Amino acid sequence: MDGISAMSAQAFAVSYDMALLKKTMENVSAQAMEMINDLAEAVPAPSEYNFDVYG
Secondary structure (H helix, E strand, O other): OHHHHHHHHHHHHHHHHHHHHHHHHHHHHHHHHHHHHHHHHHOOOOOOOOOOOOO
């Protein structure tokens, strides 16, 4: 009986660790997307003419 409970405790620990890892990866992904969107918004819109008006 102790072997079964030890295995289920170990399986629970692995599942818990995987859930934490997945949540962390989702948070990192969300932060990366937010940073990319911020960088994209910081770039000025292209000129409607064929020359660079910002230079």
